[in-house]
Amino acid sequence: MRFICFLFLLVFAGAVAAFAYFNNSEVTVRFLDWSRNATLAQVIGIAYGLGMLSGWTVVGMLRRSLRQVADTPVLVGRSYAR
Numbered sequence: 001m002r003f004i005c006f007l008f009l010l011v012f013a014g015a016v017a018a019f020a021y022f023n024n025s026e027v028t029v030r031f032l033d034w035s036r037n038a039t040l041a042q043v044i045g046i047a048y049g050l051g052m053l054s055g056w057t058v059v060g061m062l063r064r065s066l067r068q069v070a071d072t073p074v075l076v077g078r079s080y081a082r
């Protein structure tokens with residue numbers, strides 16, 4: 001099973017390398033008054049990395065919120081119940 005996972009990872013890395021090789025044309029990224037030239041593969045890689053970072057942040061906030069809700073005692077009548 002470990003070999004199959006490694007083989008899948010190797011195929012995926014090869015596909016990423018082929019994508020980067022065949023898409024090496026330069027594009028201009030503009031935001032407000034700022035512009036930057038980069039290859040298409042770099043732009044997609046940076047966007048992917050920023051997307052992963054933001055996704056991990058949202059998941060972390062949700063986990064922390066759910067943990068706090070689960071640890072908070074519930075008020076029943078006049079006493080706290082756990």
